Amino acid sequence: MRDFAYARAGTAEAAVGTLAAPRTAVIAGGTELLNWFRLGIAAADRVVDIGGLDELRGIARDGDELRIGALATLNEVGEHPLVTRLAGALASACLQAASAQVRNRATIGGNVLQRTRCPYFRAEEPLPWPCNKRDPGSGCASLAGRHERQAIFGWTQDCVAVQPSDPAVALAALDARADVLGPAGPRTIPMREFHLTQREAAAAGEPMRETRLGADELITGYRLPVSTGGQAYVKVRERASYEYAIVSAAADVRLAAGAGGPRAAGAGGPRAAGAGEQRIAAARVALGSVAQRPWRLTAAEAELPGTPLTREALLPVIERAMADAVPLPQNGFKVTMARNAAVRALLAAGGAA
Amino acid sequence: MTLDFARRVEVTLRLNARSRTTVVSPRTTLLDWLRDDIGLTGAKKGCNEGACGTCTVLVDGRRMNGCLTLVVQCEGRSVTTVEGLAGMKGAGEVGGELHPVQRAFADHDAFQCGYCTPGQLMSAVACIAEGHATDDASVREWMSGNICRCSAYPQITAAVLAAAREEAGR
Numbered sequence: 001m002r003d004f005a006y007a008r009a010g011t012a013e014a015a016v017g018t019l020a021a022p023r024t025a026v027i028a029g030g031t032e033l034l035n036w037f038r039l040g041i042a043a044a045d046r047v048v049d050i051g052g053l054d055e056l057r058g059i060a061r062d063g064d065e066l067r068i069g070a071l072a073t074l075n076e077v078g079e080h081p082l083v084t085r086l087a088g089a090l091a092s093a094c095l096q097a098a099s100a101q102v103r104n105r106a107t108i109g110g111n112v113l114q115r116t117r118c119p120y121f122r123a124e125e126p127l128p129w130p131c132n133k134r135d136p137g138s139g140c141a142s143l144a145g146r147h148e149r150q151a152i153f154g155w156t157q158d159c160v161a162v163q164p165s166d167p168a169v170a171l172a173a174l175d176a177r178a179d180v181l182g183p184a185g186p187r188t189i190p191m192r193e194f195h196l197t198q199r200e201a202a203a204a205g206e207p208m209r210e211t212r213l214g215a216d217e218l219i220t221g222y223r224l225p226v227s228t229g230g231q232a233y234v235k236v237r238e239r240a241s242y243e244y245a246i247v248s249a250a251a252d253v254r255l256a257a258g259a260g261g262p263r264a265a266g267a268g269g270p271r272a273a274g275a276g277e278q279r280i281a282a283a284r285v286a287l288g289s290v291a292q293r294p295w296r297l298t299a300a301e302a303e304l305p306g307t308p309l310t311r312e313a314l315l316p317v318i319e320r321a322m323a324d325a326v327p328l329p330q331n332g333f334k335v336t337m338a339r340n341a342a343v344r345a346l347l348a349a350g351g352a353a
Numbered sequence: 354m355t356l357d358f359a360r361r362v363e364v365t366l367r368l369n370a371r372s373r374t375t376v377v378s379p380r381t382t383l384l385d386w387l388r389d390d391i392g393l394t395g396a397k398k399g400c401n402e403g404a405c406g407t408c409t410v411l412v413d414g415r416r417m418n419g420c421l422t423l424v425v426q427c428e429g430r431s432v433t434t435v436e437g438l439a440g441m442k443g444a445g446e447v448g449g450e451l452h453p454v455q456r457a458f459a460d461h462d463a464f465q466c467g468y469c470t471p472g473q474l475m476s477a478v479a480c481i482a483e484g485h486a487t488d489d490a491s492v493r494e495w496m497s498g499n500i501c502r503c504s505a506y507p508q509i510t511a512a513v514l515a516a517a518r519e520e521a522g523r
Binding site for chain 2 (some may be wrong): 001002003004005006007008009010014017018027029030031034035037038046047048049051098099100101102104105239240241242
């Protein structure tokens with residue numbers, strides 16, 4: 001790791017004020033940044049530490065919104081009673097991310113800014129192969145090589161990587177908004193629009209851009225509308241714990257009145273008395289690790305009200321909503337796996353699994 | 354508003370219950386500082402990227418990867434390493450009576466080569482304090498950040514649960 005100059009910010013404004021200069025990085029937990037420095041993914045002459053900013057800490061209910069400070073760690077978010085009760089999918093996503101000790105450092109603000117786990121991207125410099133993210137214009141080694149873990153939506157010939165964050169999937173599913181501070185003042189970015197697919201970035205004329213956050217902006221926190229539905233986050237991976245998702249799904253389900261109340265994720269409520277008895281009143285569902293952004297299944301969400309909360313009824317709805325998937329030669333299995341994860345998340349959120 | 358960026362930073366922290374002031378380059382990780390500057394080599398440098406957990410130490414009582422923590426981020430904090438574990442319970446010095454979790458690891462043969470053990474011990478102490486050492490599945494989930502290539506996982510799990518029971522019974 002190359003050395004850098006260091007300063008502790010006393011206010012969020014002071015931190016933002018340093019970002020106008022080139023090669024200035026923000027450190028909060030540091031679990032990503034230090035590895036970027038080691039691999040040569042990022043290089044900075046100056047690092048500004050926002051870890052001491054109490055104004056960016058804390059989790060509280062504010063009317064119909066849940067407010068989460070950017071410096072809340074993944075363990076703090078995942079184990080906070082308010083988050084468990086009002087945003088269960090987010091709590092579950094946080095606790096299924098990384099390991100207990102990484103979650104004590106990693107912050108919810110920094111987590112959504114983590115970069116892809118594509119092994120061609122995450123190699124030590126100098127890279128022995130092309131990667132457009134590391135060396136723009138060099139090509140994509142993954143597209144020509146191994147790509148079974150890569151995108152099934154929104155990829156281009158330039159890059160097929162996926163965004164690996166678990167919390168980002170829940171934040172997108174739950175219509176969270178990021179509070180952002182820049183040189184011109186605060187603004188908000190809806191989390192379902194925060195990340196960009198390669199295709200969206202290319203259309204905007206910046207093919208390697210990954211988020212809508214400006215280089216001189218800082219995430220200060222999130223606001224989530226309080227949900228009355230049951231929620232779940234399903235993560236499918238090759239190890240039972242401490243592993244990135246192959247695919248994941250976050251769901252929020254409100255059941256139709258008279259068909260039994262909604263249940264919290266993981267609460268394991270009583271099963272439906274009979275198939276088709278419980279029907280969905282409203283649902284939100286997003287897939288993770290299928291694109292460079294969380295992938296809301298909006299077509300399914302429009303179709304789900306009135307649908308029975310059964311695997312048989314949900315499968316075709318999700319399949320139709322994923323009809324535009326474009327798998328790569330090696331990752332067709334992810335279409336099936338993501339479909340099943342979405343169905344499982346909806347069933348679990350509705351209390352039927 | 355401008356900030357003063359420094360290439361050498363003075364940091365005061367508590368290390369194993371003793372106050373220390375040090376001057377470091379900002380890039381110095383807690384792990385490198387402990388091993389190279391202080392000579393506490395209990396925390397191991399396994400992967401140096403947060404994947405193996407063998408550098409786990411406690412910062413203000415919470416377990417963290419020493420390789421993912423900068424010394425400059427520890428200003429005013431209290432750091433405990435495996436060397437400080439034996440002295441933690443009583444007034445004894447470092448090297449005193451074993452911590453109950455250390456004793457449980459010995460009693461359950463919770464290691465073979467021992468390379469991961471300092472990290473396992475620190476993670477186990479935190480896991481118990483957090484209230485996550487309730488049953489087999491919970492221990493395995495909350496200890497998953499510590500890799501053991503000898504695969505002593507069943508013994509480690511048993512040791513953590515035994516130490517948790519002992520602590521609860523006291």
